[in-house]
Amino acid sequence: MSNNITTEDILRISGVDTRKCMFCGKCSGTCPAFDEMEYHPHQFVYMVQWGMIDKLMESKSIYKCLTCFACLERCPRNVQPAKLIEAVRQAVIRQQGMNHMTENDIPGLLEDKLPQQAIVSAMRKYKK
Ligand code: SF4
Ligand code: SF4
Known part of the structure; x- marks a missing residue:
């Protein structure tokens, strides 16, 4: 393609x-x-x-x-x-x-011990 x-x-x-x-x-x-x-x-x-x-x-x-x-x-x-x-x-x-994932996809991917900072950082990176 x-x-x-x-x-x-x-x-x-x-x-x-x-x-x-x-x-x-x-x-x-x-x-x-x-x-x-x-x-x-x-x-x-x-x-x-x-x-x-x-x-x-x-x-x-x-x-x-x-x-x-x-x-x-x-x-x-x-x-x-x-x-x-x-x-x-x-x-x-x-x-x-659009991106390959949305905010709604994230909760299902989270691990218990993931630092909050990593989540915020990922959101900045993966949001348009
Ligand atoms: S010169 Fe090229 S291969 Fe070497 S570190 Fe830089 S980008 Fe990488
Ligand atoms: S490609 Fe460069 S910026 Fe990306 S994870 Fe590897 S070292 Fe880090």
């Missing part, structure tokens, strides 16, 4: 310059969500650069990023891969006109 979202769209939304990446993999090496992600931060950079946007938009990886920004801190070239992930997620939201 083609989403008609281009590399240029993602670069414009994110403000990232993928050409600065030297594919050292430090961003992925430091990512706490690495095991959960089908595509890892350095792969986002590569895949956006080479126009593989549809695959990224269809991947659950865009919802696994914790927005901790460890990948930004670690990157020696200031590429900011987390901004690419957020831009792809934003493109999906804009296209479908």
Whole structure:
């Protein structure tokens, strides 16, 4: 399925310059969500650069990023891969006109020991 979202769209939304990446993999090496992600931060950079946007938009990886920004801190070239992930997620939201979940879906997903701060943080991230 083609989403008609281009590399240029993602670069414009994110403000990232993928050409600065030297594919050292430090961003992925430091990512706490690495095991959960089908595509890892350095792969986002590569895949956006080479126009593989549809695959990224269809991947659950865009919802696994914790927005901790460890990948930004670690990157020696200031590429900011987390901004690419957020831009792809934003493109999906804009296209479908809503997020992949609503407030009403949340109570059923909560665990007893989840800190309140995490819930508030998640709401900020997942609300439009
Ligand atoms: S985004 Fe930065 S840390 Fe990640 S592979 Fe590229 S240069 Fe390395
Ligand atoms: S911001 Fe997302 S991609 Fe970057 S290190 Fe944190 S969880 Fe991983």
